[in-house]
Amino acid sequence: MKVTDLHRIADGRLQLTRFGLGCGALAGLYKPTPEPDARATLQAAWDAGLRYFDTAPFYGHTRSEHRVGAFLREQPRDAFVVSTKVGRLLRPDASVRPMDNGWADPLPFRPHWDYSFDGVMRSFEDSLQRLGLERIDILFVHDIGRFTHGEAHAPHWHALTQGGGFRALEGLRRDGRIQAYGLGVNEAEVVHDSMQETRLDCTLLAGRYTLLEQRSLALLDECARHGNAIVIGGPFNSGLLAGNGKFDYADAPADMIARAEALRGACAGFGVPLQAAALQFPLAHAACASCVAGVRSPEQLAQNVGWFEQAIPRELWHALRARGLLAAEAPCPGDGP
Numbered sequence: 001m002k003v004t005d006l007h008r009i010a011d012g013r014l015q016l017t018r019f020g021l022g023c024g025a026l027a028g029l030y031k032p033t034p035e036p037d038a039r040a041t042l043q044a045a046w047d048a049g050l051r052y053f054d055t056a057p058f059y060g061h062t063r064s065e066h067r068v069g070a071f072l073r074e075q076p077r078d079a080f081v082v083s084t085k086v087g088r089l090l091r092p093d094a095s096v097r098p099m100d101n102g103w104a105d106p107l108p109f110r111p112h113w114d115y116s117f118d119g120v121m122r123s124f125e126d127s128l129q130r131l132g133l134e135r136i137d138i139l140f141v142h143d144i145g146r147f148t149h150g151e152a153h154a155p156h157w158h159a160l161t162q163g164g165g166f167r168a169l170e171g172l173r174r175d176g177r178i179q180a181y182g183l184g185v186n187e188a189e190v191v192h193d194s195m196q197e198t199r200l201d202c203t204l205l206a207g208r209y210t211l212l213e214q215r216s217l218a219l220l221d222e223c224a225r226h227g228n229a230i231v232i233g234g235p236f237n238s239g240l241l242a243g244n245g246k247f248d249y250a251d252a253p254a255d256m257i258a259r260a261e262a263l264r265g266a267c268a269g270f271g272v273p274l275q276a277a278a279l280q281f282p283l284a285h286a287a288c289a290s291c292v293a294g295v296r297s298p299e300q301l302a303q304n305v306g307w308f309e310q311a312i313p314r315e316l317w318h319a320l321r322a323r324g325l326l327a328a329e330a331p332c333p334g335d336g337p
């Protein structure tokens with residue numbers, strides 16, 4: 001598989017490269033990413049053939065959209081696909097400080113949740129201006145879900161379903177102002193719930209279908225049946241599969257560390273880096289269209305591309321199943337004749 005391979009989504013309206021660039025790290029997640037480094041990373045991704053870029057207003061409190069837009073405006077508009085997100089409005093706030101929400105040097109805007117019709121439309125228009133583009137290809141509803149919002153989930157869900165959030169997205173798609181919409185979340189249950197409310201074209205699901213965790217397999221089967229293409233985010237589970245000890249944006253629990261080490265050892269037995277297996281595994285599922293990973297340097301980008309395209313013997317996948325490290329029913333790249 002090559003990063004430049006294409007997968008059609010949204011009834012054929014869009015083609016995603018099988019590997020895309022997640023643009024959160026370029027906005028200074030946990031540590032600063034200087035502007036020249038972000039620019040060089042975007043250029044490296046383009047030169048490697050990546051043509052799918054995912055960003056969000058929340059990333060760097062608008063910094064990511066500014067950086068991504070400045071680069072993409074120099075490219076032929078029909079040569080790439082860009083997704084961004086709705087659900088938060090960014091309002092000027094001089095009290096914003098370094099490390100607010102995990103951003104090392106956020107711009108002076110503070111996020112405010114708003115999943116309503118007016119909130120979605122305002123967020124869409126604001127993103128168009130920050131990106132400096134005449135259209136956005138995909139809009140994801142960002143971070144909706146019970147785990148994220150706790151007791152506040154009910155009013156946010158009401159705003160999205162009864163307050164017109166989904167209706168706004170449906171209108172934007174109908175009018176051709178976007179080509180596709182879905183969710184951008186870390187929670188699987190809310191994807192199922194949303195599919196009962198509206199027709200999702202695609203969903204960016206972060207960390208819930210990976211080499212480490214396949215509990216959302218039934219959901220992916222449902223998505224494949226209903227044309228809800230999955231973009232895999234967080235293929236390293238916040239970095240645990242890349243060796244940083246984090247899982248779901250916090251220190252990894254002992255059981256997950258042990259599972260990651262077992263996976264690492266099994267991969268090493270076949271001469272395969274754990275990261276290569278992590279990037280390639282999810283795309284074996286029929287629902288999965290693309291995998292996006294965040295990097296902050298051309299060197300990291302080149303390393304990820306190498307892992308993504310590395311040949312992996314099918315025997316590795318069989319061994320992982322045999323050792324109980326993969327769900328028995330999960331599709332693997334080594335399946336088939």
